Amino acid sequence: MSAFKPALFEFAVRADAAWDRWSRRVRRRLGVAQPLRILPYRGYGTPERALIRGRVLEDRHVKPSHLRRTLVGSAIASYKRYATREIAGAHVAVRWGGKRWEGTTDEEGFLELWVPPPESVVPGWNPVEVELLSPEPEGVAAVTAPVLVAGARAAFGVISDIDDTVIATGVTNPLKRAWALFLTEHRTRLPFEGVDAFYTALRDGPEGGADNPIFYVSSSPWNLYEHLDEFMALHRIPAGPLLLRDWGLSRHGFAPGGGHSHKLDKIRGVLGTFERLPFILIGDSGQEDAEHYRTIVREFPGRIRCVYIRNVPSRTGRARELSRIEADVRAAGSELVAVDDTVTAARHAAGRGWIRWEEVPRVEAHQREDAEARTVVDGLGREGS
Structure with missing residues (x-):
């Protein structure tokens, strides 16, 4: 049975590709392709x-x-x-x-x-x-x-989740996630407060101008690539490769479904490519980021400087789980820091010497500005409802 499912998916993928080729030939002959x-x-x-x-x-x-x-x-x-x-x-x-x-x-x-x-x-x-x-x-x-x-000036790399880490999507709520994915534009969605300034500070490093590479990992489909790229450019979030997920039929099964373990493979690929660089990992408490990052800390000893986990509304008992994961990460030689806001993470990073202290007031200012913008958008949403 274990060998049957991969063979079935392989057959289905090949059949789907053959159908697409035949369909395009027909539509070209009809002049509608x-x-x-x-x-x-x-x-x-x-x-x-x-x-x-x-x-x-x-x-x-x-x-x-x-x-x-x-x-x-x-x-x-x-x-x-x-x-x-x-x-x-x-x-x-x-x-x-x-x-x-x-x-x-x-x-x-x-x-x-x-x-x-x-x-x-x-x-x-x-x-x-x-x-x-x-x-x-x-x-x-x-x-x-x-x-x-990545050049010689890069001191470390950053790998960040997107959903509920950079963008507030409410991924633990199916209705909110559907709205975020299908019915909103990059102009109306807002980042978490202060993310742009914090990630810019991480990119620049403790001396400034380091050009540390930043990667964004998400369970969102590749179909949203242009949407997410436009969003980050609009909100001045440092550009970086987007590592998304193929939704639909593949040799590995049918997505979405099966959790978020695909993120592990993408993170392993990045760390394997940049073998000399240590990394900082950023995620949220709502999904499986902490569990995946614990795995990475164990698999790449000495490579992970810190794991930042943004606290978002989660299921009952999640705080106890995070406490256990924090202890596991510490035992593996790194640290996990749970934060309620971006400024807390920026102060910790400055204290560790990963960003300049003068960047912290800038993160605070951007956090206030973003909070004010969110209040305005929320108010307009209530008026239109």
């Missing part, structure tokens, strides 16, 4: 090896965010994000600093290509050109996929 597009994702790596990522899809022509001004418009845009048609087996070319490689997308249209960067690579963000070779390359514009390369 949408043109293709390349959606670039933020990659990451070192001067020795780097990951270039993207996805080839049919272009659903989602209306630009500044033109979506109603709940209906947001719902239509959300539907188009989720109702994607992926292009399996697409052949792409990648160009970076005079070097060229080729890659092929998987059954869900994803491209993941590890390459040795050119000698001219510099720390920070590097533009990489991705071009479609087949199928149907005519009229498909090449795109730029940013790749974050």
Whole structure:
């Protein structure tokens, strides 16, 4: 029985990909097939090896965010994000600093290509050109996929959850989560107070200008990539690779479902890539972040400087569980700090020498500003209800 389920999922994935290919051929003959597009994702790596990522899809022509001004418009845009048609087996070319490689997308249209960067690579963000070779390359514009390369000045890395850590989504409440995922825009959603200033301080490090890499891990689907990227840019949250989850059928099963263990694999991949860097992990108490981070602390001894867990409304008994996890993390050689707000985390980080003390007042100021903005938005929401 244990071997039957993987074989079943493998068959289902192949059948689904075959159906998509047949469907597109039919729609092309009928003249109703949408043109293709390349959606670039933020990659990451070192001067020795780097990951270039993207996805080839049919272009659903989602209306630009500044033109979506109603709940209906947001719902239509959300539907188009989720109702994607992926292009399996697409052949792409990648160009970076005079070097060229080729890659092929998987059954869900994803491209993941590890390459040795050119000698001219510099720390920070590097533009990489991705071009479609087949199928149907005519009229498909090449795109730029940013790749974050950690340099010698990086003192540590940061891995942060997104849901209820950066953005208030109410993920423990199914109705709130559905609203957050399907019916809200990046312009109306708000970050947790002070997150932008705190993460900027972590990126800059204790001396300033360190350019410490920041990664964002979430159980949200890849379909929300552009939504989340726009949100972070709007709220001045430092850019970083987004490590999301493929919703739907895959060789591993059907998602969402089965918990959040996929985050562990993504975190292991990051730590394995940046072998010399220690890391700070940030999450919340509502899901399984603390449990996953405890596992990482144990698997990578000496690599995790601290685990910050934001306290959010949780089930009964969660505080006792966190207390036990805190003791386990301490026994493994790191520390877990549960905080009620961003300023508390910033003060602790400054005390440990990970950010500059002069950044703490800036975090306090941003926390006040964000709290005032949330009060205004909440008041408008009550008036409109």
